[in-house]
Amino acid sequence: MRILYYGVIALLFTCQTPLLFAQPQDVSFTTWSSGYDEPLDLTHAGDERIFVVEKRGIIFVVDQQGNRNGTPFLDIRNIVNDIAGERGLLGLAFHPNYQENGYFFVNYTNNGGSTIIARYSVSSTDPDVADATSEVILMTISQPFSNHNGGCIKFGADGYLYIGMGDGGSGGDPINAGQSDNTLLGKMLRIDVNGGSPYSIPPDNPYLLNSQIPDEVWGFGLRNPWRFSFDRINGDLWIGDVGQNTREEIDYWAGNASSVPNFGWRCYEGNSAFNTSGCNAMGTYDFPVFDYDNNSLGCSVTGGYVYRGPRYGNLWGLYIFCDYCSGRVWYTEPDGNGGWTTTQFDNLTNFNYASFGEDVYGQMYLLGISNGTILKMSDTTCTPVAYVDAPATLSQCSSEPLRAYADPTLDYQWQLNGSDIPGATSADYFAAASGSYRVVVSNGSCADTSSAISLTLIPAPTVQISGLDTVYCANATAVTISGSPTGGTYSGPGVTGSTFDPAQAGAGLHPIVYAYTDGSTNCTGYDTLLVRVDACTGVPAATLFAGYQFYPNPTRDNFLVEFVLDHPDQLHFEVMNAQGVRVLDQNRDLSAGAQKLGFELGDVADGLYFLHIRSSVGEGVQKFVVRK
Numbered sequence: 001m002r003i004l005y006y007g008v009i010a011l012l013f014t015c016q017t018p019l020l021f022a023q024p025q026d027v028s029f030t031t032w033s034s035g036y037d038e039p040l041d042l043t044h045a046g047d048e049r050i051f052v053v054e055k056r057g058i059i060f061v062v063d064q065q066g067n068r069n070g071t072p073f074l075d076i077r078n079i080v081n082d083i084a085g086e087r088g089l090l091g092l093a094f095h096p097n098y099q100e101n102g103y104f105f106v107n108y109t110n111n112g113g114s115t116i117i118a119r120y121s122v123s124s125t126d127p128d129v130a131d132a133t134s135e136v137i138l139m140t141i142s143q144p145f146s147n148h149n150g151g152c153i154k155f156g157a158d159g160y161l162y163i164g165m166g167d168g169g170s171g172g173d174p175i176n177a178g179q180s181d182n183t184l185l186g187k188m189l190r191i192d193v194n195g196g197s198p199y200s201i202p203p204d205n206p207y208l209l210n211s212q213i214p215d216e217v218w219g220f221g222l223r224n225p226w227r228f229s230f231d232r233i234n235g236d237l238w239i240g241d242v243g244q245n246t247r248e249e250i251d252y253w254a255g256n257a258s259s260v261p262n263f264g265w266r267c268y269e270g271n272s273a274f275n276t277s278g279c280n281a282m283g284t285y286d287f288p289v290f291d292y293d294n295n296s297l298g299c300s301v302t303g304g305y306v307y308r309g310p311r312y313g314n315l316w317g318l319y320i321f322c323d324y325c326s327g328r329v330w331y332t333e334p335d336g337n338g339g340w341t342t343t344q345f346d347n348l349t350n351f352n353y354a355s356f357g358e359d360v361y362g363q364m365y366l367l368g369i370s371n372g373t374i375l376k377m378s379d380t381t382c383t384p385v386a387y388v389d390a391p392a393t394l395s396q397c398s399s400e401p402l403r404a405y406a407d408p409t410l411d412y413q414w415q416l417n418g419s420d421i422p423g424a425t426s427a428d429y430f431a432a433a434s435g436s437y438r439v440v441v442s443n444g445s446c447a448d449t450s451s452a453i454s455l456t457l458i459p460a461p462t463v464q465i466s467g468l469d470t471v472y473c474a475n476a477t478a479v480t481i482s483g484s485p486t487g488g489t490y491s492g493p494g495v496t497g498s499t500f501d502p503a504q505a506g507a508g509l510h511p512i513v514y515a516y517t518d519g520s521t522n523c524t525g526y527d528t529l530l531v532r533v534d535a536c537t538g539v540p541a542a543t544l545f546a547g548y549q550f551y552p553n554p555t556r557d558n559f560l561v562e563f564v565l566d567h568p569d570q571l572h573f574e575v576m577n578a579q580g581v582r583v584l585d586q587n588r589d590l591s592a593g594a595q596k597l598g599f600e601l602g603d604v605a606d607g608l609y610f611l612h613i614r615s616s617v618g619e620g621v622q623k624f625v626v627r628k
Helices: none
Strands: 027-033 039-044 050-054 058-062 089-094 103-109 115-122 130-141 153-155 161-164 188-191 217-219 227-230 237-241 247-253 290-293 301-306 319-323 328-334 340-347 353-358 364-368 373-379 393-397 411-416 435-442 447-449 453-458 464-466 471-473 482-484 489-491 508-517 524-534 546-551 558-565 569-577 582-590 593-600 607-614 619-626
Touching: 027 340, 039 089, 039 364, 050 089, 058 089, 089 153, 103 153, 153 227, 227 301, 227 353, 237 301, 237 319, 247 301, 247 319, 301 353, 319 353, 464 508, 464 524, 558 607, 569 593, 582 593
Parallel strands: 039 353, 393 453, 471 524
Antiparallel strands: 027 373, 039 050, 050 058, 089 103, 103 115, 115 130, 153 161, 161 188, 188 217, 227 237, 237 247, 247 290, 301 319, 319 328, 328 340, 353 364, 364 373, 411 435, 435 447, 435 453, 464 482, 489 508, 508 524, 546 558, 558 593, 569 582, 569 607, 607 619
16 A cells, blocks of 8 residues: 555546446445554455454454453464564465465565564464464565565465565555566566465466566566455456556456466556656557546545355456545446446445455455444445356366355355255355256345356266274274275275274274275265274184074174183174164173073065174174075
8 A cells, every 4th residue: 555544635537547437335345353553455265254354463353242251363473574564464364274274374574674474373272362373484585674464365276376466665666576577576476385384486476487587576666555355157357456646547457368477567657658768669568457537536545355155146246446535435346348348336435445455255344444344345236146156067076065155144055957945045055966057146135146157077986995804802903994996095093095094993883984086087986884993802702602693694684602600790782884874782690501592583674694792701703694
């Protein structure tokens, strides 16, 4: 941004780019949460929680109703320099696999004035608190001045971390950072946080083979990309790049573009020439889709988001942004002719709106830095959006769901070939058959039906695990597992490679899984066997008692056990099938001497079964087969 707490200026309409003025009464921004100290960023971690960043170095967890946790998620005020207007804790991004690895990333100014990109981890004991001692610094970038630090970090659809760097500050880009090859300043950077130490370079970064340009550089020509974002659906990049003396600009780069951008600064400010000395031909730069006069319509652009929440259909697909000083709010959309149309649709009471944010459901928020209030955008028009994140023609494995954009305020009903599927009323649906699928989304008053998806269901390969019994004693030797088709992987307690070790697994009921992926379809099949490990002596049932007999084997629905008991005892008899399901469980109080005991299994399926006998002196297992 240019400066914080910039005064409200006169709002006069003098702009080279056409603006269409509209004031729809159904869109509004209302107070959602307040009481913050200079809130600068808002995002989510893949769940309902909302995370609010304060400039001074604190991150709070907030629920969907705007209630803030009393204990901060992260407090790093001791290492954050927030004295100057454009320094502080400026950006937050959660790892795409945060639910599994607990990693998140921050952009802050350290006490030496440099930009720090660092990774932190969530606490191992409390999901609402981070481990403040877990910092791993990925990048330290020196800043020649206290302004134009950038501050935004986001993960793209490619899984890489993008970092927006300003030109280093002062005014007019005195070090020509935007166009210079030998600096990270004035650039959009892209790094891979999943490899290397502390990171690696994506193999398709455009300047990887150019020894004159840092490998991290992805795009050129930015002055101060204070806030940028990616479209959830197509990966398009939108940047609000703060201007110099006359123009504020919105830059756009298509998610499927094969080339890389140079957004023109310092040669151009918005669509106007600024300092073209030593610059290339005008046609070599990528100009904004919208720019506006920052002396009459505002002072500093605050980049926003493309609205992709399913709640408000009127806003779907619009890129929404505002001006920090004037409170004007605009949206940009395609004009149908390969260009763009920008419309002003609100003029908010100015509280220096420094940032937009969105929650996991795609709902948008606007942060007022000067009054510490966060607004939430809403639309009273009855137009929910039924959007399924899938192509119109789809072949997929049976284990993958069809997924509509979810919102807890909406109702969902899936249809197959035009008819409602009973019970299919959540945002995700696991299809059980091939056919034409739609989802109807309703807000209670009106509904929207998605486009049809022609789904061909690819069956998972038939997989079988073998080589395992279903009952082991803890002191039994390790056994080799086998599976068909060959070439899959085994997992579960006590499993190493293709070996199951009962002692390593420990006592209990353990699922042992064999997974095999068909190379031609890329679909994975699974087979699971429940293996029980008992802390027993390993004595076979045949030797647990004198004169032991079990018959008939195979049996239909009953069996007899004969043995001689040398002292009175209570015996426990348990029968389980090959999947570990108990089908008989009895205690018998017996006197000493010869025993002949009958047991009824009832209506059980054909297959392999196990009789587990426990006495006061030991345990034993008898295998038998039911065949009807």
